[in-house]
Every structure is written in C-alpha cells, then in structure tokens.
Amino acid sequence: MKKLWPWLIGIGIFVILAMVLWFGLGLLRYSHSPATMMGDRIRSYGDYDRYWTYRDRVSSSSWAFPMFGILGMVLMVGLPLGILALIVMGIIMLVRAGKKSDSDTMPAAPVQPVCPACGQEVQQDWKVCPHCGEALEN
Structure with missing residues (x-):
C-alpha cells in the first residue's frame, strides 16, 4: 500500500x-x-x-x-x-x-524453541539445555 x-x-x-x-x-x-x-x-x-x-x-x-x-x-x-x-x-x-504472486509470499518458518535461561535454540524433545545445563519445560 x-x-x-x-x-x-x-x-x-x-x-x-x-x-x-x-x-x-x-x-x-x-x-x-x-x-x-x-x-x-x-x-x-x-x-x-x-x-x-x-x-x-x-x-x-x-x-x-x-x-x-x-x-x-x-x-x-x-x-x-x-x-x-x-x-x-x-x-x-x-x-x-x-497483485501478489504466490512466489512473492513465503511460508512462515517453523518456530524453534529456545532455552529460557540462555536463549539458545533447543530441540523440542530435549529435557536439558546442552549449552547452559538448565532444565527445559515442555
């Protein structure tokens, strides 16, 4: 616009x-x-x-x-x-x-969970952050 x-x-x-x-x-x-x-x-x-x-x-x-x-x-x-x-x-x-073509609009990237203590990215199934050792909440 x-x-x-x-x-x-x-x-x-x-x-x-x-x-x-x-x-x-x-x-x-x-x-x-x-x-x-x-x-x-x-x-x-x-x-x-x-x-x-x-x-x-x-x-x-x-x-x-x-x-x-x-x-x-x-x-x-x-x-x-x-x-x-x-x-x-x-x-x-x-x-x-x-007009917007379909190639102009990209799908949103999936949200990667982060550690609440250090802010580093972690995987969904992890229980403990490998960077700081803090326990992760699921």
Whole structure:
C-alpha cells in the first residue's frame, strides 16, 4: 500500500497538468482575431463573425495557432493519444503492482524453541539445555 500512494499522487498531478494544458490552450481560441489585436472588444458571440473573415478562418486552426502541415497533424493527434496511452500504462502498472504472486509470499518458518535461561535454540524433545545445563519445560 505504501507504493500505491506515490503512484496515485503522481498520476493525479499528471492528469491535472494535462487538463490545465488541454483546456488552457482552448481558452486561447479567439486571441488572434483582428478585433482583439486592434483592442476592439467583441460585445457578444454573434458580433465575432463580422471581424473574422473566411480567409483568416482557413489560415489558422481553432486553437489560434497556424497549422504546420504534417507536424501540426502529428501534434494534434499524437499528443492526446500519447497522454491517454501513458494514463492507461500507469493504471496497468498499478494493477500489476497490487497483485501478489504466490512466489512473492513465503511460508512462515517453523518456530524453534529456545532455552529460557540462555536463549539458545533447543530441540523440542530435549529435557536439558546442552549449552547452559538448565532444565527445559515442555
């Protein structure tokens, strides 16, 4: 159980950072429109269309970053899939670490009796300790 908590905390921090990055970039969606660059405020969502032309819409993505061709496609598809793969792999590793195999658990060693006087190990059927000569109780 001691190994489980650091993993859960680490995965939790990773998920929170991923969500901040994912949703944080989504907040930049309209930051590069001509209206915001010139300092003009958009009064409502419907007013946005009059500032954004078709040409601008084609030249940039919905994340307000221009598409970089293949690199942009790889990043937009690969990043979320990579994050998802890391989360799944972390969960699988946690499940495997939680299971104990039979080879990991060893049977308890039989308890060997000891002499009450000297503390040396003695056999079960002995009547007298060979180390100190004290009488043993059965």
